[in-house]
Amino acid sequence: MTAEKPRLHVLLAGPRGFCAGVDRAIRIVEEALKHHGAPVYVRHEIVHNRFVVEGLERKGAVFVEELSEIPDPTRPVVFSAHGVPKSVPAEATSRQMYFLDATCPLVSKVHREAERHSARGRHLLLIGHHGHPEVVGTMGQLPEGGVTVIDDAEAARGVLPPAGVPLAYTTQTTLSVDDTAEIVAILRARFPDMEGPAKEDICYATTNRQAAVKAVAARSDLVIVVGAPNSSNSVRLREVAERAGAARAVMVQRGGELDPAIADGCATVGITAGASAPEVLVTEVLDRLRERFDITVEDVTVAIEDVTFRAPPMRAFA
Structure with missing residues (x-):
């Protein structure tokens, strides 16, 4: 039996x-x-x-x-x-x-903002992670020396921008919403005349996915994030889950990486996926859990997304 x-x-x-x-x-x-x-x-x-x-x-x-x-x-x-x-x-x-x-149009918006600030003589404080391709790309829109990268709250407290130069800030699109708000508050307290974006630069998808993981983390013994370790938005989801009340949060790239025994003793497990992870990988994780558990699934949806971006037309070339 x-x-x-x-x-x-x-x-x-x-x-x-x-x-x-x-x-x-x-x-x-x-x-x-x-x-x-x-x-x-x-x-x-x-x-x-x-x-x-x-x-x-x-x-x-x-x-x-x-x-x-x-x-x-x-x-x-x-x-x-x-x-x-x-x-x-x-x-x-x-x-x-x-x-x-194929640059995301929301990243291109940040590029245009950076250029606008530079054209008006402002030094840019870029909130983001050193070395991330998006940060490298944004820095590369401006003359050398025109940008200072702010990684975290500690960096915001200690940054010494060029003296006598007006300041502006912008952000990487895939950051933690809460961490970024803290960094901006520190910078505004230190540099009250600093210009900011007309609209928040953290993209709608990052914001929505973090809100959703908070909603499930508060009810979960474990949160599984499907995503890659070099994916900024996926790493942030794992961090947000831990801060939002999950006893533990882990990240896997594929269902095959997951040891379902990790959920032993759990009553409720939350699952999410980073913005670059296809739904088939979530299905893999669910199937992996089914090998060991009799699972019931509940959708916890905090927002409906209907955003689409048109791809550029293909043209003939020699």
């Missing part, structure tokens, strides 16, 4: 998974492959998810870190959703390369 599986209640956070910017970026690569054939080169991971990247590689996409790695400059190249410094399209143009820019 088969032993009865222990019961486990699963709270599925909504929204979760793909955002409009990620969906658009993937569509651009797929349309380029359809229109121009393989190979299509992509500078940096199109989005931070190995499942997505490997799926596009099987279709003929080739991922590189720099344009100099592309052996055939006559083939199309796509810039990732995170955005690139101005020097990258300038290099592509100088080499007469056909390129498609």
